[in-house]
Amino acid sequence: MLLKIAWRNIWRNKRRSFITLTSVAFALFFAIIMRSMQTGTYDQAYSSVINATTGYMQWQGEGYWDKQSLDRSFHPDSHQRKQILAHEGVLDLLPRLESFALLASNNSDTKPGFLKGVDAELEAKYFQLNEKLLAGELPNSQNNGVLLASGLAENLSLGLGDTMVIIGQGYHGMSANGKYPVIGIADLKNPIANKSTVYLDLKELQFLTGAYGQVSAEVIIPKSKDQLIELKQDLALIIDDESSDLLTWQEMMPELIEAMEADSAGGLAILFILYLVIGFGIFGTILMLTAERKPEYGILLSIGMSRGRMALTSFMETGLLSLLGILGGSFLAWPLAAYYHYNPIELGGDMDAMMEEYGMEPLLPFSLDGDIWLTHGSIMLIISLLLSFYAVVTIYRLNPVNAMRR
């Protein structure tokens, strides 16, 4: 019956209750949409940058990430490799060998370059390398050629079918020189990568550098990007020696997280102000409501209702009112967020170019992560319940005779 009283009390002043729950719903709607856009955009940015660089997790030679040298490449243990591939949280392993060299073309231009030995088929499958092709094909064991980033090809004045010379140092000081036909040109978006990257077939680069069977890293493709910590813990049990390291993208690129967190803080400050304003609105309602009810509280106290039960009823009343607003705001936000999740806002003009330069797609997709709804709904509910302590304190300090006299 206490719940019944609390529920019916809400509707004693329909207009006031409607205004209060509308303001709660609006605040939550705004908060969810804002965070959905921010989170969706960050996820997109993370995903773009991660896919273009490290992948979500890497199995590397010991200390490779701190000093990225061919000499720190490692030979993956085939038994451990099989065990990793057999883990339920792992989709695949992509071997990569990376090195630096001087690149030259027949028009006497030379440029420093970043060599990536890859299994192009797997890179296409998981990182869509094929979609970045502007012309030609991906390198493989049959064509024995190189895929050049478009900026690099332009600087070296190289086109499809031309020959490029690689002059470098191989594994443990070996000479690494070779001559390769250009079999493909790709737009890598990221301006730095696009001016320096050369893709070769993994075995070809191993042969060129004398790093037979060696890789700089095995990129681990997880089934879920949200359970990397658990996955790393599991895989660490498989790779229990000290000759290799397991690193998540957060460990490899902490600066990316810091940049996003700094940006996110601005959004949170706006939300804080919003919650403050709405909080005062709710408090105003609770103040009026408590003042109006004082005589009634006096009566209830007189006839034998304990202060605890009265406080509980008041708590339920505020909680129910907030819940209605929270449900309203959540349901209103869902279709809008879902629409922009499946149809992201496309950026135009300078923003478009800037995003592409950083290797990100010029899109603002909204997130449908349930945590956003849960977190902000809970914040709204907690704010309301904390404010309802005013009524609780009033009830506990109430003198029934004075209250009834009002």
Add this chain to the structure above:
Amino acid sequence: MSVIETKKLSRIYQDGDSLIHAVNQVDLQVEAGEFTAIIGPSGSGKTTLLNLIGGLDTPSEGTVTIENKPIHQLKDSELINFRLKHIGFVFQAYNLIPVLSAQENVEFIMLLQDQSKSARESRAKELLKAVGLEQQMHKRPSELSGGQQQRVAVARALASKPSFVLADEPTANLDSKSTEDLLDIMHRLNKEEGITFLFSTHDQRVIDRAERLIYVEDGQIKSDEKK
């Protein structure tokens, strides 16, 4: 047997530099089954005396004993619980819970006593029938007349099977017909079920029906007569 007993009961208020003795050294005994009215002019201390007896106010001096229990010594939570079990209240302004129906208002007291749903329902119906409101039991207070609301208040006061009912000016807002009906009901409950009633009133119709009249003035009992 005394249901209510006060000894040298006083309630003193501070008003600026002066002290006001709203109730002053009152010795009173009310026996079980009495139908008693406390009368006197406005500001004479009737309501304060009832509040002290009902445990709603704290005495400045003296004692209040209800069924041999010195309630002036009880803590706040004990007093609330004591009121719930031993005292029925009827207020001048009815003071029903507006969001509950007549039946729910009567049941509410029994809910506070943690009685079962079936026990609550059957007693609420029985009491509303006793006050002549069996046809209105599902109506909310706003749908009832003042007289009907006060009859619900009487039914509510009796719901917990209290030792006695305190009624502060119960007929002050009622018309003649409603007043007569209410007095008939209370009188019948007093005679047939032995329920003790203690009123404060100005109303001559109540005074005429009361079997004991306690006249209060300046916070003191000036006369106490049984008819």
